[in-house]
Amino acid sequence: MSRRWVLRRVAADERNEVAVREQLVDVHLRFFGEEHTAMDPEITEAWTLWSGALEESDDPRRAWSITLYALMQDVRMATY
């Protein structure tokens, strides 16, 4: 994980909700400059997306790709 730049808090095959939420908190800080707790509505929305994408592909890597793809289209990117 040391060579990673974005997803530093989860293993590639991580599916645990607590771990994924912690990673989403970290991504929100890095992408949007926003501090959240793991149960904030913004993180829950992202978790809903991640878990939905996982259900679709059964592949955590793919779920993260879809999540990052969505986060980079979020309006907060334009208001950062």
Next chain:
Amino acid sequence: MAITRRQVIVGGLAAGAVASLPLVGRRARARTPCKLVMVLNYGGWDTTYSIDPKPGLPLIDVAEGTERRFGNIPIWSHPSRPNVDRFFERWAPRTTMVHGVQVRSFVHTDCIKRVLTGSPSETAPDLGAMAAFELAPDLPVPYLALGSQARSGPLASITGRAGTSNQLVALVDPEAAYAQPGGLIPDQGLIPTGQEQDLVAAFIAAGTARLRATRGQRGYNKRRIDDFAQSIERADRLARFVRDGASLGARDYTPQLEVQIPLAVQALRDGLSQAALLQSSYSWDTHSGNNQQSMFHDGLFGSLDTLCAELESADLLDQTLVVVMSEMGRTPKLNGQQGKDHWPVTSCFMLGASVPGDRVLGGTNDELGARSVDLETGELDSAGTQLQAANLAAGILSTVGVDASGYLPGTSALTLTP
């Protein structure tokens, strides 16, 4: 009554224009919609080199040449500028020349605002942006800005800038944009399934709704959030446009007209865009060595011939208005460096769409000052009015089918199409 986003934008622009542009007159009449291509020559062209001949006048220094008439249009001709003659031999029957346009400033930044937008406002969109927004906001890239001076203002979300190497291609079609050394296939990027796309769309919508509820309930913030949301939808439309087999052209050095022309024609033909701004790369601002204008004019008219020929061969010229302009003119007399400085009167010409050809509107006098015109006819009229950039802009908008009164309220439009 619900107020739409368009009404808000147009109303805001109208209020600004009313405050800054006291040109009272009749409303501009909108006509059948057509496409718009503007060709900008930024820096200030010396119109005496081609389109506004001024031979034998003590107060105007002109290059070598002779006056040649192409129907009703006089042109300053010289063997060193064969493309000028060639252009008018072919296109004069379709060309309307407009002389004596007042730009009311000696400063590039102020003049460019006036000729492109019809307004002195810093934030007004230019004619291409207005036309695209009003006539075809749902195209993938309604307004294609191939020149650096394009001014999209509050209509930025419908504007696509191709960048200096047509980077739009790289965004939506990496395989077409990059070479494939050693048989490597470029990363196509993430292509979500339909279900995944629905999840992404729901996520984006939720985030947008939250921001709208907290910081964007009205005014500027609301419009910018709406713009952002629509940009996301338009990006998908653009990607589908390419996936369905259409092309955004090749990677190439877009500051050159030769590269811009096929991109613009293709964009209009394939339904990518409604309007485009092209910009020649010549250094027209000849404060020294004004004789460079000869070479610039020759190169420009060669490119314009190509543009019109390509539009015609694509069956687009009858439905596309081509406007060729510069934001200012150059002084009548040469300065000490054999250059010419800024001049607040310029000319432009247009062809295509429903504009009649073989005619000259307005005029300049023996000192290169603007002569008064009757805005209803464009004929010289000593009892008429000075033709302002705003009048011309309103006339262009009306010609392409946009009700100019929404953007330039109270401005009399120069009648370009009887």
